[in-house]
Amino acid sequence: MIAEIGHFALIISLGFAVLLSVLPLYGASQNNPTLMNFARPLSWGMFLLLGLSFCILLWAFYTNDFTLTYVATNSNSLLPWYYRLTAVWGAHEGSLLLWVLIQAAWTVAVATFSRGMPQESVARVLAVMGMITVGFLLFIIMTSNPFLRTLPFFPIDGRDLNPLLQDPGLIIHPPMLYMGYVGFSVAFSFAIASLMTGRLDTAWARWSRPWTTAAWLFLTLGISLGSWWAYYELGWGGWWFWDPVENASFMPWLAGTALMHSLAVTEKRGTFKAWTVLLAISAFSLSLLGTFLVRSGILVSVHAFASDPARGMFILGFLVFVIGGSLLLFALKSASVRVRGNFELFSRENALLANNILLVAALVVVLVGTLLPLVHKQLGLGSVSIGAPFFNMLFTWLMVPFAFLLGIGPLIRWKRDNLSSLMKPMLISGVASLALAGVAVILLAEWFTGLAFLGWVMALWIVFMHGFELYQRATHRHSFAVGVKKLQRSHWAMMLAHVGLAVTVIGIAMVQNYSIERDVRLAPGEHFQIQGYDFYFKGLRDKDGPNYDGYVADFEITLDGNYVNTLHAEKRFYSTAKSMMTEAAIDRGVTRDLYIALGERLDDGDAWAVRIYYKPFVRWIWLGSLFMAFGALVAISDKRYRFRKNKSDSTAAKEA
Amino acid sequence: MNPRRKKRLGLVLALIVGISTAVGLMLYALNQNMDLFYTPTELVYGKPDGSKPHVGQRLRIGGMVVEGSVSRDSKSLLVKFDLADVGPKVTIEYNGILPDLFREGQGIVAQGVLKDATTIEAFEVLAKHDEEYMPPEVAEAMEKVHEPLEYTQEQKQGSSQ
Numbered sequence: 136m137i138a139e140i141g142h143f144a145l146i147i148s149l150g151f152a153v154l155l156s157v158l159p160l161y162g163a164s165q166n167n168p169t170l171m172n173f174a175r176p177l178s179w180g181m182f183l184l185l186g187l188s189f190c191i192l193l194w195a196f197y198t199n200d201f202t203l204t205y206v207a208t209n210s211n212s213l214l215p216w217y218y219r220l221t222a223v224w225g226a227h228e229g230s231l232l233l234w235v236l237i238q239a240a241w242t243v244a245v246a247t248f249s250r251g252m253p254q255e256s257v258a259r260v261l262a263v264m265g266m267i268t269v270g271f272l273l274f275i276i277m278t279s280n281p282f283l284r285t286l287p288f289f290p291i292d293g294r295d296l297n298p299l300l301q302d303p304g305l306i307i308h309p310p311m312l313y314m315g316y317v318g319f320s321v322a323f324s325f326a327i328a329s330l331m332t333g334r335l336d337t338a339w340a341r342w343s344r345p346w347t348t349a350a351w352l353f354l355t356l357g358i359s360l361g362s363w364w365a366y367y368e369l370g371w372g373g374w375w376f377w378d379p380v381e382n383a384s385f386m387p388w389l390a391g392t393a394l395m396h397s398l399a400v401t402e403k404r405g406t407f408k409a410w411t412v413l414l415a416i417s418a419f420s421l422s423l424l425g426t427f428l429v430r431s432g433i434l435v436s437v438h439a440f441a442s443d444p445a446r447g448m449f450i451l452g453f454l455v456f457v458i459g460g461s462l463l464l465f466a467l468k469s470a471s472v473r474v475r476g477n478f479e480l481f482s483r484e485n486a487l488l489a490n491n492i493l494l495v496a497a498l499v500v501v502l503v504g505t506l507l508p509l510v511h512k513q514l515g516l517g518s519v520s521i522g523a524p525f526f527n528m529l530f531t532w533l534m535v536p537f538a539f540l541l542g543i544g545p546l547i548r549w550k551r552d553n554l555s556s557l558m559k560p561m562l563i564s565g566v567a568s569l570a571l572a573g574v575a576v577i578l579l580a581e582w583f584t585g586l587a588f589l590g591w592v593m594a595l596w597i598v599f600m601h602g603f604e605l606y607q608r609a610t611h612r613h614s615f616a617v618g619v620k621k622l623q624r625s626h627w628a629m630m631l632a633h634v635g636l637a638v639t640v641i642g643i644a645m646v647q648n649y650s651i652e653r654d655v656r657l658a659p660g661e662h663f664q665i666q667g668y669d670f671y672f673k674g675l676r677d678k679d680g681p682n683y684d685g686y687v688a689d690f691e692i693t694l695d696g697n698y699v700n701t702l703h704a705e706k707r708f709y710s711t712a713k714s715m716m717t718e719a720a721i722d723r724g725v726t727r728d729l730y731i732a733l734g735e736r737l738d739d740g741d742a743w744a745v746r747i748y749y750k751p752f753v754r755w756i757w758l759g760s761l762f763m764a765f766g767a768l769v770a771i772s773d774k775r776y777r778f779r780k781n782k783s784d785s786t787a788a789k790e791a
Numbered sequence: 792m793n794p795r796r797k798k799r800l801g802l803v804l805a806l807i808v809g810i811s812t813a814v815g816l817m818l819y820a821l822n823q824n825m826d827l828f829y830t831p832t833e834l835v836y837g838k839p840d841g842s843k844p845h846v847g848q849r850l851r852i853g854g855m856v857v858e859g860s861v862s863r864d865s866k867s868l869l870v871k872f873d874l875a876d877v878g879p880k881v882t883i884e885y886n887g888i889l890p891d892l893f894r895e896g897q898g899i900v901a902q903g904v905l906k907d908a909t910t911i912e913a914f915e916v917l918a919k920h921d922e923e924y925m926p927p928e929v930a931e932a933m934e935k936v937h938e939p940l941e942y943t944q945e946q947k948q949g950s951s952q
Contacts (some may be wrong), residue, residue, distance in 0.1 A: 654886075
């Protein structure tokens, strides 16, 4: 009975969404304030009903209601209660419900924190968001309803959640990622609403900026959480695989990064408008494309979502409708918004344009690498795969000009500047970063690698140039100590995010060039040495959990005779899901991780295949992304974005 | 030419050079890193158009691990097994740790270099974390030869109610 209420709530919320996408829009075109005023309550109604529906699904999982097909296939009564709850988004139907709930939450956030905006704009923006919600709700109700019953022959117990997903990292990774994906729908809706009126002014850019930054913040966190999870949970010790699903999340991130920078130009200088709109459309379209790729199962990926051609077709249709419709609108209206920018070749406008071009080039590389196998197959040329070296190589080359520009960009003035005024800091930073990079590589690594050196040079260049910029900005009118306190939050945000990228670059350069990965045959009582660390296989013991049988292997690690740590690598067999799982054991450190994962027991019964990895600076990759995310948080909290009536625009992100 | 046209010409030239370098680089990188997929039958008899990989070529191969064919070196992690779809079998050599779900009779995909006509030295072996999963490439290739290979009822047991 309760499940039917959930289903019913879903259908009513579809009704609200339909009304939301029609009434306010009609009201805005007729200049009818009554109709426009419907936008906010309708958003709330949609959100509350979806919330009810989601809670009911949570309840079904909590109470092990195996009369629901979705619960029966993705949960088990032996599963601990917190994994039973997170199992809600462990598979297709529930994760879509979460998606649409988040969509409604963003809608409500826009409705709440947009009091300073003209009523007409709010009405249009909310209507566009309502349309997107209609699409997704139809998708859920027609093809992937989580409330389907197994009656009358319901199973006694469920088939259990995929053991890979029984992990704390997975509790927060999907919601974060969805917050990011769906968050771009806000920027998209602002762009579409402004296109409808043909009024693309700086106010539009100013309203969009905090929302875009918030979405980007969540996407950054979501992607790095996913990477961190893959690192410790999949047992391969990799942090990025260029898997189609990872690429699907990376593409909107690249487009979103470009969008944030282009929005800055639009707000401050009033140019790049058409380009910004195009980026806003792309960022959200790429989020949808990502969903399509994941859900339809047309690409081979480690993220095995059950694939269903009907679902794929629906999303493809929706994709065509959204992208086609928005591009058509863009084509019709953009001619009227084009402005001739008044800036010279060497100006911040152009530096940011170059940033955008490089980001879009990176985006194209990922897009080609992800979709080419698909095209190749459809053309009948056979099935192919594109290896990681393709992406690694192209990203390395794209990163060089990107890092160079990133260093000088913040120092260049708007409109027009002289290269000669930057010569001195560039020379000093260049020499200093070359020298220090050399020192760093020699001190931190056993041998010299060109690419690691390049990575350090790029990172240090970014850091030095930003240090100089900070000094110059702070001492512009005051002494350094006074000036540094007067800097705006948005300025600190930029610093944090850019330095965060530098930190990530260092992490990547070190991990990719100095990792040591050894798969060895070890029996209890045996030793193995790597990078001066001695790994001693102490022994094996049994350790069973609520829904699995497991072994633990204890390893004692010493460095030059000094005790470092004892690691416990696990191997689990989940009996209901009938699958083997590896739980890697990691000794974490600032400059290196030691990583042990058990392979299989070898034929003679005593020895095991063991992966022993030495991963230098791997934490820096995620540390850098935390910096970036924190930078975004600081940016949203900048005073400029707070509207008169409502002080807490910045908290939108937290509540959404 | 007036200065404005000169500037424009410069810009256009820079764009052309930039785009062509980018495209060139990308094609080069693609060429280096595109691996064709074969089934064991295709590896031995050639694809429908008669093309066969040459020794030393990188490729992906997918099929079912032949029952009783997995043999391990007693000193190292070197493992050899046979892979087949519906025709002849080929041998895969792999030095490393097999994925958790690797077992005899299971569909897998291996990526590696062709060592001789029927031996592949794999650097990666993939098996999916799903009992009923068969790599789509394998399933499709098997359908083509009109003898779709499926997991037996016994293999499926336990994962379906």
